[in-house]
Amino acid sequence: MALSRTVLRANALIPRSARDAVREANALIAADAKSGMFVTLFYAVVDPVKKTLTYVNAGHNPPLLFRSGSERVLELKGTGIILGVMPDADYGEETLALEKNDLVLLYTDGVTEAIDSHEKQFGEQRLIETVTGCHDLPSREIVDRIRRAVADFSGDEPQFDDQTLMVLRVV
Incomplete structure (x- = not known):
């Protein structure tokens, strides 16, 4: 867990897409993971100027987006598998407009x-x-x-x- 946190924090400091940050972190974690060890992750970048949320969900339970002024609730579903299992796993990235x-x-x-x-x-x-x-x-x-x-x-x-x-x- 400590290694995963360190790897993720270090990757978050490098300017790149959320998808690339998670993909690189996964490769490093998978190279060091013992059999059966894995990490779920919801990685998000909020742009307060554009009012967007860009995320990668690697096997974590889906966060919930409650839309203002409506009854709509969106699940921010998975965009890839858990970290630490496949070193070459690819991850999708979603961007949502926020209000x-x-x-x-x-x-x-x-x-x-x-x-x-x-x-x-x-x-x-x-x-x-x-x-x-x-x-x-x-x-x-x-x-x-x-x-x-x-x-x-x-x-x-x-x-x-x-x-x-x-x-x-x-x-």
Whole structure:
């Protein structure tokens, strides 16, 4: 994990496309990875002047884009395989136009895979419903609401995986 983070950060500093940065990082990680070791990644570049988000999704659960003033939610789906498996893997790159007050939610699978006492998962649909109900709140409050919803859903069940959340709001 530490090697992956270092490789990704170093590649992000070199001016090039998101696709090329991820492709080069993957080659370096794959050359050093032990069998069965891999990394999922959502790599994004936000251009605040053009109001665009360019991303590569290498096997990470898809972030959610909540469009301002509408009920539309877009999944930022995968554009390539996980890192560290195939050194010569190629990655696609997507660019989306952003609008004022759009919201991008990034999360780890520990959020959607949290379980209740019946071993039912919190799931992506429940996550979408939670955010839709508080979409206009400040980012910190959205994160707090999601954490509370997951905790209420899970009750006394132990947390088996990390639960990381990040909210990006376009201003």
